[in-house]
Amino acid sequence: MAEKGISQAVIGRLPRYYRYLGELKTQGVERISSHELSKLMHVTASQIRQDFNNFGGFGQQGYGYNVLYLHNEIGNLLGIHKKHDMILIGAGKLGQAVVGYINAKDMPYSFKAAFDINKDLIGTKVGDLPVMSMEDMPSYALENHIEIAALTVPRTVAVETAEKLVACNIRAIWNFAHIDLRVPEHIEVENVHLLDSLMRLSYNLQRHQDAEAKR
Amino acid sequence: MAEKGISQAVIGRLPRYYRYLGELKTQGVERISSHELSKLMHVTASQIRQDFNNFGGFGQQGYGYNVLYLHNEIGNLLGIHKKHDMILIGAGKLGQAVVGYINAKDMPYSFKAAFDINKDLIGTKVGDLPVMSMEDMPSYALENHIEIAALTVPRTVAVETAEKLVACNIRAIWNFAHIDLRVPEHIEVENVHLLDSLMRLSYNLQRHQDAEAKR
DNA sequence: TAGATTGTTAATCGATTAACAATC
């Protein structure tokens, strides 16, 4: 595993590989060739082999890939082997849904606490998480060595809230606010920009219909 | 606007341009050069000019780009100029949050109805939307010429539900289920795979920490 | 007119695909 400088294009595909391999595992499939997997996933076999070889090669000539082993290795890469305690910042509807979605999964990612500035929410529960005051966030994050925070606050306060997170040694922000955070280089940010996603869909829908209308 | 075969790389950037231009507009900025915008957005000025020129060129030599005009043109490309009535399939937590998020925006995208198979949910409201039986979905979608549906059902039923949508002349599916839909070519699908997104974050966090540990 | 900045062509870079030798 002497990987370095893996491109985000490859990294972006890893979760999808992980998902298909999990499915194959469930189905009791023992081994699979890059060609078979390529048919299943609608990508080229070349790309699959290139992708895996970024990490040193998980296969065996003449045999293919062992599903169990490959699934496990990709899981390792994705950090599945270790527990990730997360906190939620912003306990509104979207935040509640995200907690429900992630905590329900049989995955090592799980939310442990939620924080908000809304007094009506503080003291309530999100799933089985307590909603605490934002003032208590720093001590909680530091004491529990929280590395990942999901940011589901209004865009107007997202930037300042992100700064608070950085000050509490948070290392990764899962950002749902519709704004670009500007954080120090050593902080990872992954954006979920729902409106951008809907706009892309809308663009493609319209172009598609334009093209049809022309025929 | 004689665009054709615009790459998804470019399309993927349009919503972000739209967002920054909206911000500049709010600030009362009248014109901006590709160089200034590039500093603001942390991309190259070359990329900005290339991107815009895919659509015929929105600027003027020696002057730059008119913010109002450019914002409006990109909005047009993204289909902002026309109303998009949407339906929600799956009125659970995530679906409720998505409706709340989108309907709150001052945007021409809005949900008009929600559908579910859960009898406890049918007859209730999501925001101000009625939750109807999934059995009523086809007639509703056809009568109201619904083109876009958000799919927030469990992954186990996502594929079959997508097929039902296709049968009702839905043209675009905003898919939140953690599975790849296989739909006919003329149907647009935009995926929001939350778990994939979290895994990418987790990967990058881990690599980052590995790199630090080495120093 | 001179200066600024686009639109656009050319150069570079990176990612994907194809080909095939290595090897199980």
Next chain:
DNA sequence: TAGATTGTTAATCGATTAACAATC
């Protein structure tokens, strides 16, 4: 051993960046 399939190199393709002529 022969067949299969990887790991890996080479070729192609596409996207990004740089350069500059056109023009406002």
